[in-house]
Amino acid sequence: MRYSGLKVIKEALTGHKGWRPAWRDPEPKKQYDVIIIGGGGHGLATAYYLAKVHKITNVAVIEKGYIGGGNVGRNTTIIRSNYLLDGNEPFYELSLKLWEGLEQDFNYNAMVSQRGILNLVHTDAQRDAARRRGNAMILNGSDAELLDTNGVRAMYPFLNFDNARFPIKGGLLHRRGGTVRHDAVAWGYARGADMRGVDIIQNCEVTGFKIENGKCLGVETSKGFIGAKKVASCVAGSSSRVMAQAGMRLPLESHVLQAFVSEGLKPLIDGVITFGAGHFYCSQSDKGGLVFGGDLDMYNSYAQRGNLPVVEDVIESGMALIPALGRVRMLRSWGGVMDMSMDGSPFIDKTHIDGLYFNGGWCYGGFKATPASGWCYAHLLATGNPHEVATAYRLDRFRTGRMIDEKGVGPNPNLH
Numbered sequence: 001m002r003y004s005g006l007k008v009i010k011e012a013l014t015g016h017k018g019w020r021p022a023w024r025d026p027e028p029k030k031q032y033d034v035i036i037i038g039g040g041g042h043g044l045a046t047a048y049y050l051a052k053v054h055k056i057t058n059v060a061v062i063e064k065g066y067i068g069g070g071n072v073g074r075n076t077t078i079i080r081s082n083y084l085l086d087g088n089e090p091f092y093e094l095s096l097k098l099w100e101g102l103e104q105d106f107n108y109n110a111m112v113s114q115r116g117i118l119n120l121v122h123t124d125a126q127r128d129a130a131r132r133r134g135n136a137m138i139l140n141g142s143d144a145e146l147l148d149t150n151g152v153r154a155m156y157p158f159l160n161f162d163n164a165r166f167p168i169k170g171g172l173l174h175r176r177g178g179t180v181r182h183d184a185v186a187w188g189y190a191r192g193a194d195m196r197g198v199d200i201i202q203n204c205e206v207t208g209f210k211i212e213n214g215k216c217l218g219v220e221t222s223k224g225f226i227g228a229k230k231v232a233s234c235v236a237g238s239s240s241r242v243m244a245q246a247g248m249r250l251p252l253e254s255h256v257l258q259a260f261v262s263e264g265l266k267p268l269i270d271g272v273i274t275f276g277a278g279h280f281y282c283s284q285s286d287k288g289g290l291v292f293g294g295d296l297d298m299y300n301s302y303a304q305r306g307n308l309p310v311v312e313d314v315i316e317s318g319m320a321l322i323p324a325l326g327r328v329r330m331l332r333s334w335g336g337v338m339d340m341s342m343d344g345s346p347f348i349d350k351t352h353i354d355g356l357y358f359n360g361g362w363c364y365g366g367f368k369a370t371p372a373s374g375w376c377y378a379h380l381l382a383t384g385n386p387h388e389v390a391t392a393y394r395l396d397r398f399r400t401g402r403m404i405d406e407k408g409v410g411p412n413p414n415l416h
């Protein structure tokens with residue numbers, strides 16, 4: 001079913017009896033060309049582009065829970081293309097370009113809103129770093145503007161400018177960045193993939209791999225064995241657990257990240273603001289709630305819930321930046337499990353096992369990567385070769401010394 005304004009009017013006049021479920025609920029077949037493990041944003045985007053771009057439709061997405069129940073439905077919805085390093089920026093720029101045409105492409109309203117992201121700077125050295133990053137972004141086709149204090153003040157007069165400890169000295173503005181309705185991304189890709197013949201199998205957990213003579217022949221699941229020519233893992237925070245079933249130890253750790261939403265307020269923040277002197281970022285949803293987050297909980301976990309010390313830390317950072325937050329009531333918070341890699345950058349690669357592929361290490365920035373991740377993973381699965389913007393995302397980059405350490409903090413997954 002195509003969605004359109006006319007369809008909405010027709011349904012409104014006929015009692016809404018014509019809507020159909022957005023995707024089917026099929027039983028798994030015995031054999032597929034490609035099995036994608038994980039019905040998060042990346043898994044569903046991969047299935048969508050496999051079917052749409054490469055015409056490979058004998059595909060199953062196997063999801064242990066319900067689609068959108070993982071990080072794709074838990075993140076703070078920020079999209080951007082403001083990376084510094086060559087291995088990263090062309091990839092994220094492709095992603096942002098795909099976001100820009102996504103809703104027309106999959107005929108679904110994902111509320112893509114390019115409302116602009118402002119990264120604040122608080123020292124002269126930070127301003128130099130922001131200028132360098134901005135230049136790298138522009139060289140890769142992205143957009144960047146360096147604002148001085150007055151430029152920031154004109155946009156957000158309520159920030160704490162003259163805080164003696166963290167004075168605001170300007171900011172790097174990335175106008176094409178913004179937010180997207182996160183779970184609608186999962187639904188839009190699911191609907192588009194299903195429409196082209198992909199089976200989305202929910203409530204089906206992958207519990208093992210069938211590997212013979214170095215070749216992966218399929219997956220063991222809670223619904224029995226399912227065969228496939230190619231198996232593509234795409235399970236984000238569960239990556240190390242799933243790939244351990246294939247005997248692989250990955251260069252990543254799982255950590256908890258929390259997100260927070262305040263009560264609904266009148267329009268206050270029309271873009272996304274990030275604090276440069278602490279870890280805090282904030283935007284306002286269309287319902288009026290302030291959506292914000294900060295640091296990881298800093299210990300390894302697979303639990304999708306966070307702890308109070310980080311709540312306190314995030315709110316303190318928020319208060320240092322926006323003192324008016326002290327009057328706002330918090331509505332809810334939740335946690336997600338992040339697959340933090342050793343250099344903070346992701347993987348889209350073949351494994352040493354024939355027919356087994358791996359996509360992961362998205363850390364807490366994988367939502368913005370969803371379209372390009374799906375695009376490049378589908379390219380790898382269909383052609384056997386990495387996409388030109390994802391050639392750096394190799395699993396062996398630590399062995400060969402080709403790390404992509406965007407933050408320059410070394411092999412500390414919790415600091416990236």
Ligand SMILES: Cc1cc2nc3c(=O)[nH]c(=O)nc-3n(C[C@H](O)[C@H](O)[C@H](O)COP(=O)(O)OP(=O)(O)OC[C@H]3O[C@@H](n4cnc5c(N)ncnc54)[C@H](O)[C@@H]3O)c2cc1C
Nearest residue numbers: 038040041042064070071072075076078206336366367368
């Ligand atoms: C609080 C928070 C805030 C964030 N904010 C941002 C942000 O503002 N911007 C940004 O770019 N990124 C952000 N992220 C990161 C982003 O959400 C993730 O990097 C990204 O969503 C991960 O990819 P995914 O959508 O495919 O993951 P998921 O949605 O987690 O998908 C993985 C799926 O695999 C399934 N699975 C796991 N094990 C199995 C198994 N054995 N069998 C079958 N299925 C299995 C899971 O159930 C899950 O549905 C944030 C994350 C969190 C938690």
